Amino acid sequence: MISALDTWIVSLVTFIPLAGALFLLVSPRRDRDIRIFALVVSLLDFIFSLHLPVYFRRGPAGFQYEVNLHWITNPNIHYHIGVDGISMWLVVLTTFLTPLCVLISWNSIHNRVKEFFILLLVLETALIGVFVALDLFLFYFFWEATLIPMALLIGMYGHGRKVYAAIKFFLYTMIASMFMLAAILWLYAKTGTFDFVAVQTAIRNGQVENFMAAAPWLFLGFFIAFAVKVPLFPFHTWLPDAHVEAPTAGSVLLAGVLLKMGTYGMLRFNLGLFPEQSRSNAWWIMVLALIGIIYGALVAMVQPNMKKLIAYSSISHLGFVVLGIFSFTPAGLEGATFVMLAHGVSTGALFMLAGIIYERRHTYEISEFGGLATPMPVYATFFSFVVLASAGLPLLNGFVGEFLVLSGTFRDRAVYGILGATGVIWSSCYLLWMYQRVFFGKVHHEVNNTLGDLSMRERTALWPAAVAALVMGVAPLLWLNGIEPSVQATLGPITQMASKVVGQ
Amino acid sequence: MNGLPQIVPHAADYIRLLPEIVLSIFGIVVMLLDSVLDQHSSQRTLGAVALVGALATVAATLFQAQYPGLGFWNMIQVDSFSVFFHFLVAAVTALVILTSYEYMTVQEIRAGEYYALILFGAVGMSLMSSAVELVLIFIALEISSISTYVLAGFRRRAAVSSEASVKYFLLGSFATAFFLYGVALMFGASGSTNIHVIGGVIRSGQIPLLAYAGIALMFVGLGFKVAAAPFHIWTPDVYEGSPAPVVGFMSTAPKAAAFAVLLRIMFEADAPGRTGLIWVVAALSMTIGNIAALVQDNVKRLLAYSSIAHAGYLLIAFAALPNNGIPAVMFYLASYAAMNVGAFAVISHFANAGERYVTLEDYSGLGQRSPLLAAVLTIFLLSLIGIPVTGGFFAKFYVFSAALQANLVGLVIVGVLNSAVASYYYLRLIVFMYMREPRGEVPVMPVPAGVGTALAISLGATIYLGVLPGRVLDYASRSVGELLR
Numbered sequence: 001m002i003s004a005l006d007t008w009i010v011s012l013v014t015f016i017p018l019a020g021a022l023f024l025l026v027s028p029r030r031d032r033d034i035r036i037f038a039l040v041v042s043l044l045d046f047i048f049s050l051h052l053p054v055y056f057r058r059g060p061a062g063f064q065y066e067v068n069l070h071w072i073t074n075p076n077i078h079y080h081i082g083v084d085g086i087s088m089w090l091v092v093l094t095t096f097l098t099p100l101c102v103l104i105s106w107n108s109i110h111n112r113v114k115e116f117f118i119l120l121l122v123l124e125t126a127l128i129g130v131f132v133a134l135d136l137f138l139f140y141f142f143w144e145a146t147l148i149p150m151a152l153l154i155g156m157y158g159h160g161r162k163v164y165a166a167i168k169f170f171l172y173t174m175i176a177s178m179f180m181l182a183a184i185l186w187l188y189a190k191t192g193t194f195d196f197v198a199v200q201t202a203i204r205n206g207q208v209e210n211f212m213a214a215a216p217w218l219f220l221g222f223f224i225a226f227a228v229k230v231p232l233f234p235f236h237t238w239l240p241d242a243h244v245e246a247p248t249a250g251s252v253l254l255a256g257v258l259l260k261m262g263t264y265g266m267l268r269f270n271l272g273l274f275p276e277q278s279r280s281n282a283w284w285i286m287v288l289a290l291i292g293i294i295y296g297a298l299v300a301m302v303q304p305n306m307k308k309l310i311a312y313s314s315i316s317h318l319g320f321v322v323l324g325i326f327s328f329t330p331a332g333l334e335g336a337t338f339v340m341l342a343h344g345v346s347t348g349a350l351f352m353l354a355g356i357i358y359e360r361r362h363t364y365e366i367s368e369f370g371g372l373a374t375p376m377p378v379y380a381t382f383f384s385f386v387v388l389a390s391a392g393l394p395l396l397n398g399f400v401g402e403f404l405v406l407s408g409t410f411r412d413r414a415v416y417g418i419l420g421a422t423g424v425i426w427s428s429c430y431l432l433w434m435y436q437r438v439f440f441g442k443v444h445h446e447v448n449n450t451l452g453d454l455s456m457r458e459r460t461a462l463w464p465a466a467v468a469a470l471v472m473g474v475a476p477l478l479w480l481n482g483i484e485p486s487v488q489a490t491l492g493p494i495t496q497m498a499s500k501v502v503g504q
Numbered sequence: 505m506n507g508l509p510q511i512v513p514h515a516a517d518y519i520r521l522l523p524e525i526v527l528s529i530f531g532i533v534v535m536l537l538d539s540v541l542d543q544h545s546s547q548r549t550l551g552a553v554a555l556v557g558a559l560a561t562v563a564a565t566l567f568q569a570q571y572p573g574l575g576f577w578n579m580i581q582v583d584s585f586s587v588f589f590h591f592l593v594a595a596v597t598a599l600v601i602l603t604s605y606e607y608m609t610v611q612e613i614r615a616g617e618y619y620a621l622i623l624f625g626a627v628g629m630s631l632m633s634s635a636v637e638l639v640l641i642f643i644a645l646e647i648s649s650i651s652t653y654v655l656a657g658f659r660r661r662a663a664v665s666s667e668a669s670v671k672y673f674l675l676g677s678f679a680t681a682f683f684l685y686g687v688a689l690m691f692g693a694s695g696s697t698n699i700h701v702i703g704g705v706i707r708s709g710q711i712p713l714l715a716y717a718g719i720a721l722m723f724v725g726l727g728f729k730v731a732a733a734p735f736h737i738w739t740p741d742v743y744e745g746s747p748a749p750v751v752g753f754m755s756t757a758p759k760a761a762a763f764a765v766l767l768r769i770m771f772e773a774d775a776p777g778r779t780g781l782i783w784v785v786a787a788l789s790m791t792i793g794n795i796a797a798l799v800q801d802n803v804k805r806l807l808a809y810s811s812i813a814h815a816g817y818l819l820i821a822f823a824a825l826p827n828n829g830i831p832a833v834m835f836y837l838a839s840y841a842a843m844n845v846g847a848f849a850v851i852s853h854f855a856n857a858g859e860r861y862v863t864l865e866d867y868s869g870l871g872q873r874s875p876l877l878a879a880v881l882t883i884f885l886l887s888l889i890g891i892p893v894t895g896g897f898f899a900k901f902y903v904f905s906a907a908l909q910a911n912l913v914g915l916v917i918v919g920v921l922n923s924a925v926a927s928y929y930y931l932r933l934i935v936f937m938y939m940r941e942p943r944g945e946v947p948v949m950p951v952p953a954g955v956g957t958a959l960a961i962s963l964g965a966t967i968y969l970g971v972l973p974g975r976v977l978d979y980a981s982r983s984v985g986e987l988l989r
Contacts, residue, residue, distance in 0.1 A: 072972065072973060072974050073974050073978075074974060074977050074978065074981070075901070075902075075905065112872065115871075115875070140892070141892040141893065144891055144892055145891075145892065145893075148886070148891070152938060155935060155938060155939040156871075156938050156939055162939065163935055163939045163940075166935070166939065167928075167931065167935060170927075170931060171924075171927070171928060171931075174924065174927050175924045178920050178921075178923065178924050181920070182916070182917075182920055185901075185904060185905055185908055186908065188905065189905060189908045189909055
């Protein structure tokens with residue numbers, strides 16, 4: 001029983017949401033039933049996904065729960081999926097956030113409800129697919145497949161300049177991923193396979209002709225697609241627009257999971273396939289990451305719009321991830337993975353909180369609020385907890401990852417570590433200052449006095465995120481012991497190479 | 505028999521011409537019935553007869569596939585290659601007849617010869633793909649062209665339709681004249697009009713200079729038919745003016761047939777000087793088509809420019825090596841036919857009486873008013889962009905990878921950049937459908953059975969080609985061996 005489940009669990013987790021979406025497609029438009037159904041499906045998927053970490057063998061590196069079937073013979077495409085310690089947690093993060101998204105959209109979406117939840121579930125399948133695909137083609141397919149539901153969610157259910165934001169998001173990522181497609185096609189033309197492991201082996205054994213000449217370009221092809229997604233400075237301009245206009249659930253998944261596709265891609269493909277190029281390009285990538293950390297934080301500080309502030313804070317936090325990845329130290333990579341997860345939880349929660357207040361006041365302008373702690377004490381408590389988690393308070397989830405990243409970066413390049421550390425200070429500045437402006441002082445706008453505190457449903461959506469933030473901060477080893485072997489496996493060829501260089 | 509040519513054709517010869525014969529018979533039956541039936545009720549009967557004719561042709565094609573070989577004194581050749589195109593043409597014909605069924609009633613066009621002309625056009629297109637004799641190809645080209653010239657002018661109360669017809673006719677005859685001139689020069693250069701003989705002469709070493717001129721002129725004529733730049737000027741006007749189902753027809757079936765002829769001329773006859781010629785035309789078609797499409801507000805014109813761009817993508821494969829290029833072209837044509845016929849079925853249904861609703865504005869809020877129709881059109885548009893799990897993705901994929909294997913990196917880069925640009929204008933239509941408020945005055949009719957069936961089939965084909973492209977591609981690859989004997 002367990003062994004059959006072991007084989008099919010990844011497929012199951014990936015496609016349960018899609019099956020739910022297909023069922024919704026043919027079901028009648030009874031909004032309440034649709035919401036409940038979407039919640040049940042996403043919860044079910046979360047429960048199934050817990051199988052992955054529970055039965056994951058912590059010792060060995062490499063992929064587990066693998067399935068490798070022929071799909072198309074020409075071109076040679078396999079249905080090859082599986083997870084390692086890194087992608088496993090990203091899958092769980094996705095399945096964790098989706099039910100919360102359903103809960104938070106319960107009342108805020110009242111128009112075209114059926115389409116909304118169909119898109120949300122399709123998006124979940126595509127996101128999980130990105131993390132589990134081990135065939136380059138399959139990966140590209142899921143990668144592109146995330147675009148359409150996300151763009152539609154922004155464009156159909158967003159606010160303000162939603163169409164502009166949706167198109168900008170779509171075109172930015174679409175054009176960037178064309179470069180990745182070209183690189184994938186090149187690899188296929190030379191190796192005859194899309195299989196990640198096979199391509200990796202072929203490259204390591206030097207069986208790919210003309211590889212040395214093409215590798216810098218291939219590296220860049222992958223890198224641009226990922227950098228736009230992260231987004232790394234200067235490719236970040238789509239993100240604030242997309243976030244501000246997106247509906248709350250869209251923002252949660254966008255910041256919580258979609259951005260991680262980019263950093264995951266760098267970790268898996270840039271480091272996995274092109275270790276040498278990663279090493280030689282690391283210095284400028286780290287510079288861009290540092291610019292992102294500091295610039296994102298400074299811009300966040302002056303934002304009058306709460307959601308835009310959180311969006312820029314994502315740019316800053318994701319800069320840490322990139323910094324950690326390209327430090328090539330175990331601590332840096334583990335930290336980067338941990339920041340991905342922590343940021344998913346805490347920024348997801350921040351966006352939910354912003355969405356809750358938007359539902360009540362229909363604005364994100366910080367100046368419209370003030371003194372909210374009096375009418376909404378529970379809301380204020382949750383908010384302060386999440387803000388502290390996001391700012392990196394020890395014993396909460398933000399601290400562990402950032403600490404590991406910085407200690408890894410110090411070991412690699414001390415100056416970068418020092419500059420990166422300032423990011424931690426900045427982030428507490430803008431977050432706490434925002435908190436002060438929104439919650440403390442007197443209520444200047446009469447209408448704010450009448451705001452109701454959190455409802456049962458909203459609390460249900462926030463509690464899991466808060467608990468996760470605490471547990472991740474107190475017991476990070478639960479996560480790190482799965483991540484560590486995979487990090488070592490990724491770093492293996494890079495450190496070997498480094499020692500070879502030193503040996504000469 | 506003293507080496508004298510045999511004068512009476514064999515029975516096998518007729519089998520090798522079976523689809524064309526079936527189509528002609530049904531076309532004639534439609535014409536005859538039209539004169540005996542009551543004018544007001546004839547529409548449905550004639551449509552049904554024509555549909556049966558198209559389906560019978562599909563059956564005839566499948567039957568014919570078991571008897572490959574040359575027929576009619578080496579003038580036509582039945583092989584996997586021509587069977588593929590016969591099937592494609594017959595299937596497109598059937599789908600277009602299904603779409604036209606309702607359209608003719610809504611537009612109040614009462615003319616039985618409409619269906620007859622579609623069938624006769626299909627005769628020409630089928631014959632184009634099986635003919636291996638340049639003069640016969642020319643005749644087939646004329647049969648197909650003349651039918652489409654008339655079909656383009658079928659909304660006779662609309663001035664744009666007549667304009668389309670005349671424009672298409674004048675420029676089209678000019679182009680076929682080019683083709684004929686090319687045939688004449690080729691005959692001068694090689695002493696034959698048979699493609700196999702020409703191929704033999706060209707492969708024997710000495711390539712006469714005249715052959716280059718012949719190829720270039722034939723390419724001009726066919727380039728017009730497939731709407732490749734710089735011979736594309738007619739396309740937007742003709743597509744805008746013609747009845748929408750006819751556009752669905754002439755943007756796919758004649759195009760496929762003309763590409764079949766091009767494949768035979770370029771690969772079977774091993775035309776010299778191919779790469780340079782194609783490089784320029786492909787790059788031009790993609791770029792001009794996509795850039796002009798960016799600013800279109802009429803959906804039919806938008807898809808007209810997109811079809812120019814798609815001709816460009818297709819031509820990339822002609823510059824590649826035959827073993828990869830030919831199957832890529834064939835696969836591309838099949839998936840393009842599926843998605844474009846489908847898209848035009850939606851457009852012709854939505855256009856309503858007098859084709860009043862064909863601008864992007866009219867599509868505002870279709871996603872709310874008719875979710876199913878909008879979703880189907882979205883899938884066709886995503887396929888035209890080339891998003892995975894649709895036929896359009898693998899079509900582009902095979903073309904680009906064929907070109908990469910022939911080291912045409914420059915052309916692939918032009919193509920990839922173009923597909924990025926193209927995604928913008930298809931997306932624009934999707935944005936109008938989903939992200940704009942509906943406009944009250946645009947009516948959306950319930951989808952009739954005919955259009956519904958056509959949509960279901962083309963949607964099924966688009967998805968099938970996107971999920972399991974293997975079988976069609978394998979078939980296409982097999983036919984390469986037969987083509988290059």
